[in-house]
Amino acid sequence: MKRSDRLVSLTNYFFENPKKHTSLPFFSTKYNAAKSSISEDLVIVDRVMREEGIGHLQTLPGASGGVRYIPNLSRENSKQFIQDLCNTLEDPGRILPGGYLYMSDILGDPNMVKQIGRVLASAFSDMEINVVVTVATKGIPLAYAVASFLNVPVVIVRRDPKVTEGSSVSINYVSGSSRKIQTMVLPKRSLQDNANVCIIDDFMKAGGTITGMTSLLDEFNANVKAIGVLAEADDEEDERVVENYTSLVKITNVDIKQKNIEVLPGNLHA
Amino acid sequence: MKRSDRLVSLTNYFFENPKKHTSLPFFSTKYNAAKSSISEDLVIVDRVMREEGIGHLQTLPGASGGVRYIPNLSRENSKQFIQDLCNTLEDPGRILPGGYLYMSDILGDPNMVKQIGRVLASAFSDMEINVVVTVATKGIPLAYAVASFLNVPVVIVRRDPKVTEGSSVSINYVSGSSRKIQTMVLPKRSLQDNANVCIIDDFMKAGGTITGMTSLLDEFNANVKAIGVLAEADDEEDERVVENYTSLVKITNVDIKQKNIEVLPGNLHA
Numbered sequence: 001m002k003r004s005d006r007l008v009s010l011t012n013y014f015f016e017n018p019k020k021h022t023s024l025p026f027f028s029t030k031y032n033a034a035k036s037s038i039s040e041d042l043v044i045v046d047r048v049m050r051e052e053g054i055g056h057l058q059t060l061p062g063a064s065g066g067v068r069y070i071p072n073l074s075r076e077n078s079k080q081f082i083q084d085l086c087n088t089l090e091d092p093g094r095i096l097p098g099g100y101l102y103m104s105d106i107l108g109d110p111n112m113v114k115q116i117g118r119v120l121a122s123a124f125s126d127m128e129i130n131v132v133v134t135v136a137t138k139g140i141p142l143a144y145a146v147a148s149f150l151n152v153p154v155v156i157v158r159r160d161p162k163v164t165e166g167s168s169v170s171i172n173y174v175s176g177s178s179r180k181i182q183t184m185v186l187p188k189r190s191l192q193d194n195a196n197v198c199i200i201d202d203f204m205k206a207g208g209t210i211t212g213m214t215s216l217l218d219e220f221n222a223n224v225k226a227i228g229v230l231a232e233a234d235d236e237e238d239e240r241v242v243e244n245y246t247s248l249v250k251i252t253n254v255d256i257k258q259k260n261i262e263v264l265p266g267n268l269h270a
Numbered sequence: 271m272k273r274s275d276r277l278v279s280l281t282n283y284f285f286e287n288p289k290k291h292t293s294l295p296f297f298s299t300k301y302n303a304a305k306s307s308i309s310e311d312l313v314i315v316d317r318v319m320r321e322e323g324i325g326h327l328q329t330l331p332g333a334s335g336g337v338r339y340i341p342n343l344s345r346e347n348s349k350q351f352i353q354d355l356c357n358t359l360e361d362p363g364r365i366l367p368g369g370y371l372y373m374s375d376i377l378g379d380p381n382m383v384k385q386i387g388r389v390l391a392s393a394f395s396d397m398e399i400n401v402v403v404t405v406a407t408k409g410i411p412l413a414y415a416v417a418s419f420l421n422v423p424v425v426i427v428r429r430d431p432k433v434t435e436g437s438s439v440s441i442n443y444v445s446g447s448s449r450k451i452q453t454m455v456l457p458k459r460s461l462q463d464n465a466n467v468c469i470i471d472d473f474m475k476a477g478g479t480i481t482g483m484t485s486l487l488d489e490f491n492a493n494v495k496a497i498g499v500l501a502e503a504d505d506e507e508d509e510r511v512v513e514n515y516t517s518l519v520k521i522t523n524v525d526i527k528q529k530n531i532e533v534l535p536g537n538l539h540a
Contacts, residue, residue, distance in 0.1 A: 004274065004314050005314060005321075007278050008278075008281045010278075012322065052282065104460055108424045108460070110418035110423070137406045137428065140410045140411065152380075155378060156407065165366060165374060166366070190378070
């Protein structure tokens with residue numbers, strides 16, 4: 001295969017297999033090309049990825065000498081994306097009862113969801129995360145987007161204890177803002193012991209849902225390495241029960257009567 | 271930018287923007303290259319995509335002369351993927367009470383979900399679909415995967431009428447297999463009138479859930495252009511209330527006592 005063709009094929013391969021360690025001999029065989037040619041190809045792919053701010057190739061030394069694609073979004077691209085998101089969200093027509101924000105159009109757009117996932121995954125790319133955990137329903141697409149860039153599976157906590165997949169572990173927790181008692185459940189076979197977990201959700205008010213997830217994950221001896229949310233509600237800061245988290249945007253000064261709202265960048269690049 | 275660099279960048283662009291019509295002048299400006307050079311690049315990208323069975327570039331004639339990436343999986347790749355899936359699912363340890371199959375590991379793997387989405391999207395790529403509709407919870411990741419390849423938004427029908435996002439339309443329907451009355455709800459602002467819809471779900475038994483979705487979509491004057499499911503339960507064929515659908519695999523001869531199960535390719539390539 002010629003270099004031009006290899007470059008297209010290699011680019012496809014890396015995007016399909018983020019964070020996967022692949023040896024140079026694998027590519028030599030696949031393309032019937034010398035290792036030195038493949039190395040030159042990789043330099044080109046790496047350079048373009050860096051220039052476009054979509055990540056880079058990480059070379060792994062040693063006898064098995066391989067390479068893997070780290071899909072980091074550049075800080076510049078990430079900041080620009082978040083600013084655009086703030087502008088989109090700062091529309092008074094989005095205000096819902098209870099100080100929530102209508103975001104279903106954004107969460108329903110696979111491209112937007114993918115970009116949000118890319119931003120969060122970039123923030124967590126240095127951590128050794130084994131699994132992304134979210135709670136049904138709205139956080140699910142974001143969790144998959146993050147997980148696809150981290151190349152790890154997704155586990156979904158449910159609020160509905162009726163659905164069984166073999167034996168389950170369930171907990172009751174107090175919702176942070178409404179003070180209601182709620183239930184969360186996770187099938188035993190869905191999560192291994194001692195996993196390094198990244199929690200993803202769409203929206204955090206006081207943080208009761210995430211605290212509930214953390215308690216449930218304790219039952220699996222999981223280590224919560226990172227918590228990522230699309231949006232946090234600033235007004236609840238005094239009551240916040242979650243401390244270490246990453247947010248893309250911060251919703252503040254929601255005035256339902258005046259139909260006014262302010263959306264600022266979250267703590268990711270603060 | 272040199273050809274080698276352009277090829278990496280173009281490949282990235284097409285994978286990030288499936289089915290999006292882009293004009294040649296856009297690329298000429300982006301890469302500061304002659305239209306003839308861009309045309310040659312596109313020939314190379316198209317050839318490799320076809321060789322790898324991951325789709326092709328569609329050239330659009332006329333003054334605005336553009337191009338778009340159609341992410342079709344080749345029939346060969348698709349059949350092989352489905353066969354591998356059958357083998358994975360044909361594990362007696364997966365049998366759950368009620369004749370359901372444990373598939374959470376597969377539905378929790380972003381790479382698997384993406385591939386399933388690619389297979390289904392390829393089957394529907396000639397239809398003018400505006401939106402993918404699914405029902406919470408398990409179909410959500412598949413719906414996003416299909417939608418990302420079709421470059422359309424996702425709308426999620428909920429069973430829980432308590433969650434409101436402005437005014438909603440709700441219906442009651444009879445579950446096909448359990449004969450229970452259930453509720454489905456969709457916010458009014460989530461779906462435009464007369465949309466061309468593709469329904470996606472993970473599992474179909476008698477088809478009551480999908481019939482329910484169809485009834486709900488009638489309220490929005492939607493045209494159901496396609497129905498795609500990962501798995502159908504063959505044993506329910508006599509009672510099936512849905513006729514035109516596409517399935518990847520067919521689960522048959524589930525013998526809970528003998529711990530036996532047979533998984534065959536569905537009707538996609540039949």
